[in-house]
Structures are given as C-alpha cells and as structure tokens.
Amino acid sequence: MSHSLKNLKLKIWRQKGPEDKGRFETYDIPEISDEASFLEMLDILNERLITDNTEPVSFDHDCREGICGTCSLMINGQAHGPQRASATCQLHMRTFKSGDEIVIEPWRASAFPIIKDLMVDRSAFDRIIESGGFITAATGGAPDANLIPIPKPVADAAMDSAACIGCGACVAACPNGAANLFTAAKLTHLNLLPQGQAERFKRSEAMVETMDSYFGSCTNHGECEAACPKEISVDVIAMMNSDYRKAKITNRKTLSRT
Numbered sequence: 130m131s132h133s134l135k136n137l138k139l140k141i142w143r144q145k146g147p148e149d150k151g152r153f154e155t156y157d158i159p160e161i162s163d164e165a166s167f168l169e170m171l172d173i174l175n176e177r178l179i180t181d182n183t184e185p186v187s188f189d190h191d192c193r194e195g196i197c198g199t200c201s202l203m204i205n206g207q208a209h210g211p212q213r214a215s216a217t218c219q220l221h222m223r224t225f226k227s228g229d230e231i232v233i234e235p236w237r238a239s240a241f242p243i244i245k246d247l248m249v250d251r252s253a254f255d256r257i258i259e260s261g262g263f264i265t266a267a268t269g270g271a272p273d274a275n276l277i278p279i280p281k282p283v284a285d286a287a288m289d290s291a292a293c294i295g296c297g298a299c300v301a302a303c304p305n306g307a308a309n310l311f312t313a314a315k316l317t318h319l320n321l322l323p324q325g326q327a328e329r330f331k332r333s334e335a336m337v338e339t340m341d342s343y344f345g346s347c348t349n350h351g352e353c354e355a356a357c358p359k360e361i362s363v364d365v366i367a368m369m370n371s372d373y374r375k376a377k378i379t380n381r382k383t384l385s386r387t
C-alpha cells in the first residue's frame with residue numbers, strides 16, 4: 130500500500146534545565162511517513178541529532194498506547210495536538226500537511242515546572258493523590274467481584290472517572306492552570322462507589338485543599354474537558370464541589386464529637 134511522505138518544519142522548545150531561560154529551535158524533518166506516530170517522528174529527529182553529536186530532545190513517554198498519561202506535549206497551542214480524545218502518542222503524521230510548521234512546547238503551568246526541554250514535573254498530582262486518593266480496606270483474600278452490589282449507572286459513572294490517565298492536559302489547557310478536572314475525576318471515581326464511602330468526606334476535604342495549594346482556581350472555562358484525551362466531563366467538578374461543601378459540615382460535626 131502506498132503512503133505519502135511529508136516535509137515538515139518543527140519549532141521545538143529547548144531548555145537545558147529548570148534554571149535555563151529556554152528558547153525555540155527549528156528543525157527540518159524531511160520525508161516523514163503518514164503512518165509514523167508523532168512520537169516516532171520525534172524519535173527520528175533524535176536519532177539524527179545523536180548522529181550529529183547534538184543533544185536529543187527530552188520528552189516523556191512510556192506506553193505509547195494512550196494508557197499511562199506520561200506523553201504530554203502542547204502541539205500548535207493544543208494540549209495533545211489537534212485530534213480530539215487522544216493522547217500525543219495516539220497522534221499520527223497523517224493529521225498534518227506537507228510544508229506545515231509544527232510548534233511543540235511542554236505543558237505550561239506554574240505547578241508543572243519544566244525539568245528539561247519538553248519534560249515537566251507533574252508530582253503536584255502525586256501530592257493530591259497522597260492526600261486522599263485511596264480507600265482503606267481490610268487485607269486478606271480478594272472478595273468475589275460481585276459480592277458488593279453496585280447499580281449499573283453508578284458503576285458506569287465511576288468507570289468514566291477512572292478513565293483519567295493523569296496526563297495533565299486539563300491543567301495545561303486551563304487559562305488558570307487549575308487541576309479541578311483531574312482532582313474531581315480521582316475523587317468521583319472513589320466517592321461514587323460503596324468502597325469509597327468510609328473516607329468520602331475526609332478525602333474530599335483533603336484532596337480539594339491540597340489541589341488548591343498547588344494549582345489555580347476553576348472559573349468554568351471548560352477547556353479541560355475539550356483537551357482531555359479520555360473525554361472526562363466537567364460534571365465531575367460539580368460533584369466534587371458538592372462533596373467538598375458537605376465535607377466542610379460533616380467533618381466539623383465529626384471533629385466536635387471526638
């Protein structure tokens with residue numbers, strides 16, 4: 130089967146380290162196959178740079194299947210590029226035209242400091258998860274899958290939230306650098322299920338307040354939902370806000386009884 134080859138120009142953000150000011154550098158990429166993925170195209174560039182004794186471009190990637198959430202590029206100003214509902218690693222060069230100039234930047238958010246080139250430090254997400262993104266369950270043998278009955282709509286909604294891969298596109302796309310979609314997805318996933326009820330309000334208060342200490346505030350732009358490779362709905366933010374309000378009352382009552 131024949132497939133076309135494209136000549137592209139890449140404008141890539143290069144930054145030696147967190148203290149470096151950084152700058153764009155331009156690279157010509159000739160004869161890239163339509164069938165190459167975006168990350169394969171960067172691999173080809175890096176092989177060339179290494180052959181030329183030049184520092185390759187650092188970028189994050191792991192599964193290359195839209196599962197792990199590590200790939201994180203701002204492509205022509207769009208988190209994960211122009212294709213809806215996909216991560217950078219799922220983007221193919223057939224999306225671009227020969228002669229295109231493609232601007233590639235790291236996530237831009239003050240809570241995600243740049244480590245090098247296109248790699249950012251997303252450990253602020255880990256701080257949110259550490260504060261409440263878990264359940265306490267008695268250890269022992271795994272219970273049968275259907276032992277706890279869960280209504281289908283609830284299981285479906287929890288699964289939709291669990292689809293979050295923690296890539297950070299929501300933060301990068303948000304004009305305020307807010308992490309509400311990420312936090313709400315992680316919170317809703319647990320708060321909807323019976324197993325998540327024991328810590329529901331402790332979790333809601335802790336995760337929202339940890340989020341607030343690192344990230345900007347949500348002002349309902351909705352850019353997060355548009356950028357999310359898993360199409361997680363902003364509805365989860367409404368549930369998070371509701372649970373946070375309830376938590377402020379419930380936790381105060383619980384504390385006054387102890």
Ligand code: FES
Pocket residue numbers: 189190191192193194195196197198199200216217218219294
């Ligand atoms: S590399 Fe794993 S989601 Fe893209």
